[in-house]
């Protein structure tokens with residue numbers, strides 16, 4: 001699609017952003033929230049890359065680290081726009097175009113070439129400044145002292161984004177959300193950048209005006225040949241705007257590829273789950289609705305192995321057992337909850353008892369049944385071996401021996417929590433990181449047949 | 451769509467110098483000129499007129515003393531407090547009043563909100579009245595003087611038994627002395643004209659309000675902003691200092707200084723305002739921290755603007771409204787303090803302030819209640835007006851809340 005010889009306008013390499021967690025007066029670092037933990041991708045000139053994931057997956061942090069609103073912890077962001085193209089690495093291995101290492105002067109020049117649109121138009125404009133001055137301020141900051149000229153340029157730009165020139169002197173509170181987002185777009189454009197980060201630009205807007213703003217964004221992008229990083233949690237928006245899409249989960253990119261390809265043939269269970277949430281015109285189509293249970297775990301202490309294993313519906317079974325996939329998922333979830341101490345048999349018993357003071361009439365069997373129902377564990381697991389382990393664990397739980405239950409449940413393991421999945425190349429720049437994708441493993445076929 | 455207008459994509463940034471991002475605003479020019487003028491008058495006063503240290507610290511130790519404007523035949527002497535007052539007025543004009551004119555849309559928007567609030571409008575009228583009379587009055591009306599011959603004159607339309615005044619200025623009828631236009635609000639037990647004291651008292655109240663505000667806002671905003679932006683150890687030290695100062699017994703320090711050097715209004719205002727900025731500093735700090743998380747601040751940072759610009763053009767204007775509200779509630783407490791100290795005899799009893807007048811009338815309540823009552827009413831209404839106005843401003847100056855409500 002794009003000439004291969006040309007450098008991508010933006011290349012992110014192994015970018016990390018960790019927030020230190022400190023304790024005490026001396027601010028001793030006791031850990032780190034790994035909001036972004038080593039992501040890499042390229043954006044070609046004129047291309048739009050979508051970065052999707054649930055909230056809390058680190059996509060917004062990634063955006064602000066790339067545009068250097070925050071300092072990245074590690075990694076490179078190489079920006080080849082603004083006449084910087086064609087430079088090669090320095091002798092010490094650093095890149096002259098690495099945004100994370102720009103000094104003040106270079107950074108200010110970079111600001112002219114890369115801008116950002118924020119999520120909430122009602123808070124992205126200074127409420128005490130006329131919208132015209134808000135937009136014109138960028139020109140002033142970059143040295144255009146001629147007031148008349150600034151005004152002329154901004155008025156022209158306001159018209160181009162579908163507003164009127166005499167809106168210049170109005171204040172943000174006089175506009176609707178959609179109009180404010182147009183103004184925010186004007187502000188992002190006024191320095192004539194080559195690259196724009198759009199952080200959920202339509203998710204705070206009314207559904208009825210989303211399409212307008214998206215098509216404006218598309219038009220402007222085409223007219224000025226902009227490249228864009230488009231952050232969103234909404235797969236259907238991504239499908240409309242993006243050429244390529246990168247799916248992010250807990251600080252990592254789990255799948256990246258051309259939008260068509262990823263939507264048609266998702267390789268990662270997480271992508272699959274996100275896709276299944278899009279409302280489809282034809283509900284009878286083959287893809288079943290996969291419910292993503294729970295929320296994204298804390299990035300302070302991410303799950304071992306594949307970070308998605310605590311929620312993955314395709315999580316791989318260990319060789320010893322042979323359960324339906326759904327049960328296997330349920331068993332693992334149950335195990336994790338017992339391990340984290342979230343299950344308290346006493347409170348289950350209390351909830352079941354009619355009379356809170358007299359718990360004796362709730363026998364162990366009732367408690368066990370309740371737990372089974374709650375965790376979707378079926379009355380009896382189809383695999384006898386697994387069933388006996390589960391029985392033991394439930395018995396222990398009902399009798400209040402949580403430690404024993406925990407021990408017993410440790411018999412259930414999955415390769416997904418032990419092995420970190422490597423990237424698998426599906427050709428044409430379509431990569432994914434799931435153990436099931438590795439052809440040489442015995443973990444079963446890839447998700448979907450090509 | 452061919453236009454001959456400038457368009458953003460035709461700018462040749464190579465042609466534009468990277469420098470003067472700061473423009474000198476007209477507001478700043480006004481402050482600079484005002485300050486320069488004052489500096490000139492002050493130098494004149496200092497070097498050519500009084501030339502004694504007494505005058506320089508604003509306290510008269512009984513040396514020879516010449517009013518500043520003697521040369522032009524105007525017997526008005528400019529004291530230390532007047533300088534501070536004038537400076538705060540210049541700042542107030544340049545950064546509070548002028549912006550209202552510079553941003554007519556915003557002003558209109560607030561005005562619309564404020565207008566609906568009747569008590570606030572009445573309060574604003576009252577305070578404007580006090581302010582204008584207080585600033586101009588003392589310059590044209592002579593200071594109240596002791597004149598025992600005319601003591602205990604009743605205000606207009608009131609009368610007093612003729613045994614109290616030595617010499618009734620108004621008409622005497624049926625053994626009662628009636629009030630006259632000569633002393634529209636009557637006189638005190640030592641014959642000072644109450645109307646003049648009230649006018650002079652207005653100025654004193656305004657001085658207390660403005661000068662205290664000047665100190666509190668300046669120190670509070672600087673400390674708060676520095677703490678928020680420097681962070682780390684600086685933040686820690688500044689905020690602990692604020693904690694310490696907040697628990698500092700200012701009153702006792704005031705008493706101590708009072709016993710050593712004697713009372714003066716200057717001492718009162720400076721001391722109490724130097725020990726009252728903690729709340730503002732705390733507020734400005736938390737506000738600045740909260741604002742840096744706002745998307746519009748991020749957007750400004752992304753534009754490549756300097757931290758100075760972010761603070762000056764965005765954080766400060768956005769904090770200003772809340773500081774103003776804060777201050778309208780702080781000022782009345784200062785005015786009330788002064789009155790209380792005067793009443794307790796802990797203030798400078800020579801100044802014509804309302805509090806002093808209230809204290810003076812204390813012993814004459816039985817037969818001349820107006821001496822206490824009139825300044826009492828002025829004090830009461832002024833404080834009430836500040837409170838009403840503060841509440842109204844709190845409601846009006848919050849476009850963000852409005853914007854959210856509209857959606």
Ligand code: SF4
Nearest residue numbers: 306309312416434435
């Ligand atoms: S590696 Fe395992 S847990 Fe991770 S996505 Fe693949 S199947 Fe799911």
